Amino acid sequence: MELEDIVSKYPPKQIMLIPIAIIVLALISLGATYLSTGSPVHLGIEFTGGTLVTVPATGTEDAAKAQFANYPLVDVRDIGSRYMLQFGPMSDSSYAELAKQVNAEYDGAEIRHMGPIYSKELQAQVMRYLPISFLLMALVVFIVFREPMVSLLVVVSALADILTAAASMNITGVQLSLGTVAALLMLIGYSVDTDILLSMRVLKRKGSVEEKIIGAMGTGLMMSGTTIAAVISLILVSNFLYLIIPSFTRMDIIADMSTVLIFGLAADIFNTWVTNAQGLRWYLNRPGKTVRGQRR
């Protein structure tokens, strides 16, 4: 297994260059987006304000466009037997008119309206709660290990996961929505699970650090595997099933959530078994330091 070779044979300092490079690339991507749009990721309609309407696809897309030409229509998309129409911000009275028109002309329309206060408040909430979530996680990690360096490695790996997941949103064009925020929070809490397993095994068991890392890898990869399996099933059903079974529809909130989760989980595999594991090898194998269970 190649990953095992990388993990155990090469000197940790050389391998660490890869995760450092990835983190730098992620920061560049987030920074570039920040400079061009004013926020590190592209903001979805929930954060910019506007109205989303999905209606059964009875005519052509152009016909639907013409129907709502009086409103600030931004985009029309086919999402599997339905059209999704995205409108920019509009006044309360024209929104009320729009809602009436949609319901008069279509059966079973779905409408979501996000006013300016809603989006402003949501932005403020994300700025406030995302760091709180991360700090709470870090606090738990420090309490569990009570070893500053080991805890720091776990927290740094988690940070790398989040940065990579956020940067991959920019690359794949996924916008920040309520669903993606939930996914990022879930990643903060979940991505450290394999790191905790790894660090616990390395600290508490007998044997060389390398052997223990490889031992933990079997369990850890299985953990990520089952979670990724669940996420893939969400991606399939929310995002692709409607392409095969025409009567099904895209489920936005689930699709956004699962896309971010899959990137984050992939990043987590890398960061656990490369970033965190190499960090542990370097820290525990330092010359002149006696470490529990060290053989060399």
Next chain:
Amino acid sequence: MSLINDLFKDTRVVIYAAAVVLAIIFIAVFGLKFGLDLEGGSYLQLQLQGAVAQVDVTPEKILEVQFGASTVEKHGDTYVVTVPGKLDPTLADDLGYSGAKTVEQGNATKVTVVASSETVITNYLKKNLDADVKIVAVAPIKYEIRTNVTRESLNALLAPVNGSVPVGEDTFVQGVTPDTVDETKKVLDSKLNRLGLQDIKVRIVDNKFILIDLAGMDVATAQDVVGKPGKFEIRIETENNNSVHVLYGDAVESVEIPQGDRQGGWGVPFTLSEEGAKVFQKAAIDAGATKNPDAHDISMYLDKDEIFSAPLAAELAGSLDKVPVRSMEARVGSGDAGSAKAKELYIHLREGALPVNVEIVGSGQVSAALGAQFKIQMVIAGLIALLAVAGMIYYRYREKRIVLPMVTTSLSEVVMMLGIWAVAGWQLDLASLAGIIMVIGTGVDQLVIITDELMRGGEATAAADRSIKERAAAAADKAGTKVAATTSKVYLTRLSRAFTIILGAAATTAVAMLPLLYMGFGALTGFALIIILGVILGTLIARPAYGRIIGHILGS
């Protein structure tokens, strides 16, 4: 079946089995409730506008400016305002001092106002903001202003009376007090229930947002229903229990917070418009209520239901005989019963206007057909997830005896969670269902940790060296004889090591999700709650039992 017998001697296994059975009973008895996005209907997200502020101003200056007075003197709890020339007789009433005594002395007018300094400030703010103002804290005194104001707009408002908001962070705070939020919710609840709508949910999020779910209604209708006041009517008794219409709700300009008097009586003060007061006076005189109040009750109706009925007070009847009166009070009784009745009447009277100005910040609708389709899609996703997870476990362990307990445990966690949702009456929305699927994926993780910790024992061995079966057998050997398997020391050490990892992992997942309970106007509360509870239930009930069961299986 000695395995089953052995297992049922273990309390952890018994608790686990009981929890699952209980959950199934709960689901069968209470049933599951689904959220709006799965059942169809519309939702409104309202923000309550208001602020709690301290105010630096002298009441004398306020009265001087308001009355155009030459002097204002304070004597105890009365202010004597001297105005040059004649005074518009309705001015005092208009400014909120309905009991003021006006005496003309030569070419000046003396007005005696009974009011504390706080009342003067409250009246000034009310008059100028056209909104309710309430004192919510003493030392320092804080006023809750129930409309959209900023520090700047309030300062501008106070400038003509040489007043200002004191400098400092906590002298002006956006938002209203929890009591006010609650009161607004009650008014909405009462109003929507009165309309006979089924399945209405009014929730408060983050102490400043109110979410309303209306099943089976499109969003345009929902906005109308919530925005439209109840139909309020005042009638007066004529002869033989007949009554005639006097006023509709549009004539009621404002309703004040219920007040108790010194004798312990309770009432709800309200103010009629100028026009309304004239109509009311005429109706009272025509019906003969001013001469014989007791035979001509005044009644209030909301959407045809009587909510209040009482004769005119003698004092009021006397005044009405001469002049129109704008400020009145609906008196309901005394003591705790009176206080409760006053609150109820207040809510009814307010149904036209909410206590606080609200702004609709978001709204939407989902059709029932689309919701039903989402439900099917999520069930499919759940099944795929379960199959995929089972497949992965089989791929790794290649042992039916391990795969079956794992998948069953994971499934039983889902059942336990649904049981809690059923008994609590919580709604499952789209995001909650996604949360359940995530729990299937992450819950199994911890079962994997337990299994591996038990099978691998003390040494880290290169993964490919031995087959799982061999290792399982070796683990069983080490774990001691068949019978003593679950009590062996090695086994217990390993189990406790596994649980250290699991507890750490569970705690990080749970704390990271905590903020979601408060975010996104409640849209993700279900998702967060499912993940947090899934982690807690799994760690406390399902996994300890699984540890025992798998120990027995590996041992036999």
